[in-house]
Amino acid sequence: MTSVDLARLVLLAAIWGSSFLFMRILSPALGPVIGADVRLLIAGLVLGIILAMRGDQGVYRGRARAYSIVGMVNSGLPFLLFSYAALKIPASYSSVLNALAPLFGALCLWRLDGEPLSRRKMAGIALGIAGVALMSRLGPVPMNIATLSGIGACVVATVCYGWAGVLIRRRAKAIPSLHFAMGTQLAAGLLILPFALINGVVAPPIDPYSPVVVGSAIAIGVLCSAVAYMLYFRLMASLGPTRTLSVTFIIPVFGILWAALFLGESIAPGMLVGALLVVAGTVLVLR
Template identity: 40%
Template structure:
C-alpha cells in the first residue's frame, strides 16, 4: 500500500515537471503566470525607478520617431524587434510549445494590448508632448474601474467612483485649458484615451482566456501577434520621411529598452514583491516622461498639465484601491 502511494506521488510530480517544462503549469491566478526564477533577485526601489524611467522614456522615443516614421511603421518595427529579442529567452526556457499552442489567443491580445494602443499613443505623440501623452496613458485604472462597472458588472464603491470623477476632471483640465496660445487638438487627446480603453479590454480578455499562459509567452506572443496584425497596414501608411540616426536610435531604444527589457523587469518585480507594490510604477511613469521631455526635448510643464496630472493620478490611486498599498509597502491582498 505504502509503495503504491509513493509511486502515485512520484507519478504526479513527474507529470507536473513535464507540464512545467512545456510551459503549461496550472495556476489559480487571474493573470498570466509569473514563473519564479530564484537565480535573479533585484532590489525593489532601484528596479522600480529604473522601470519607470524605461516606460517614461517610451513616450520620449515615440515623440522623436513618430513624426518621421508615422505611427503604424514605428509600432510595427517596435513590436517586431521586441518580440524577436525575447524569442531566444523563450526558447531557452523551453516555452516555444506554449507559444504555438496559444497563438490565436495571443494574436487577439496582441491587437488589443500592443498593436492598437501603441499605434494610438504614437499618433498622439506626433502632436502632443511626451509628458502630456504619458498623463493620458495613466488613465488606464480609471477606465478599468468604469468599464468594469458598466461592462463586466464589477462593483464600483464610493472610493473608485470618486477616482473616476477625479480622473475625468483631470482630463477636462488638460483639454480645456489653453496651451501656448491655443487649445490642444482633440483627436490626439481622444486617441490617447482610446489607447487606455484598449488596455482595459486587453486585460479583461487575458484574465478570462490566458490565465495559464506563462508571462514570457504572453509578452512575446502579444508583440509578435501585433507585428503580424499591423503588417497589412504598412503599404497604406508610408513613412513621411527617411529616418536619421537619431530616429533609428530612438526606435531601437523603444523596442529593446522600453519594451523587451521593461517587461522582463516588470514581471521579475511581480514575482518578487507582488503586483500591488509593482503597480506603484503607474505613478512614476508620467514623472519620468515629463523629466525626459524637459531635459532632452526642451518641453515645458504647464500649470494645467501639473493640475490635470495630479487630479488624474489621485483618481488612479482611488480607482486602484490598492495603489497606496503599493506605495507604502504593504503586502498585496490575496
C-alpha cells in the same frame, strides 16, 4: 518592499516614461503605423530570442487566436493611438493621459466582469476625468482640433488597456507571463505589418535611417518593451499586482521630465495640477 524592488519599480517607471519621448521622435520620421509596428516586431523578436535561449518551446501552440486578440487590444491599438497622438500633442501630455489606464480598467471590470465599483473607485474616475479636462484647458498647448484628436487618441488607448485587463483575466491565466508577452507583441506586429508596408509605399518615411531614428526604434523596442516586460513580470512575482501597478503613479513624473530635458517641452502650472488629479484618481482606484 525591499530597496532592490523599489529601485526596480523606479527604473521601470523611468523606462516606460521614456517611451513617449521615443514615440515623439519616431512618429514624425516613420509615421504612426510604421513606428508602432517596428516597436512591436522588435519586442517580439527580442523576447522570442530570449525564450529560445532558455529552451522554451511551444509558445504559440494552440494560443495564436488568444495572442492575436489580446495583442491587438493590449499593444497593437494602443501603440498606434499613442504614436498618432505623438504627432499632435507633447510627449508629457501622453505620459499623463496614460495614467488613466487603471481608471478605465476598473470601469471595464465592472461593466464586463461584474466586479463591484465602489464609491472610492467612482471618485477616482471622476478625479481622473477632471484632471484631463483641466490639463486640456490650461496646459501649454493651444486647444484646437489637432490637440483634441491627440488627447482623444490617448484616452481611447487607455480604454483599450482597460479592456485588455478583462481579456487577459479570461484568456491568459494558464500562460507563462514571458510567453504571453512575446506572443502578444509578435502577433500584433504581424497583424499590423501589411498596413505598415502599404504605408511605406504610399507615404515613405522621412529619413528612416538617421542615427536618432534608428536609436529611438531600438530603444523603444528593446528597452521600453522587451526589457520593460521582463522587469514588470519580475516585480509582479515579488510584489504582487497591486503594488506593481503603483508604477502608474511614477510614469508621468518621468514622462514630463524626459520631455522637458530632451525635447524642450514647457510645463505649465495647469498641466501639473491636471496631472496631479489624474494620479490622485489612479491612487484611489488602485488602493
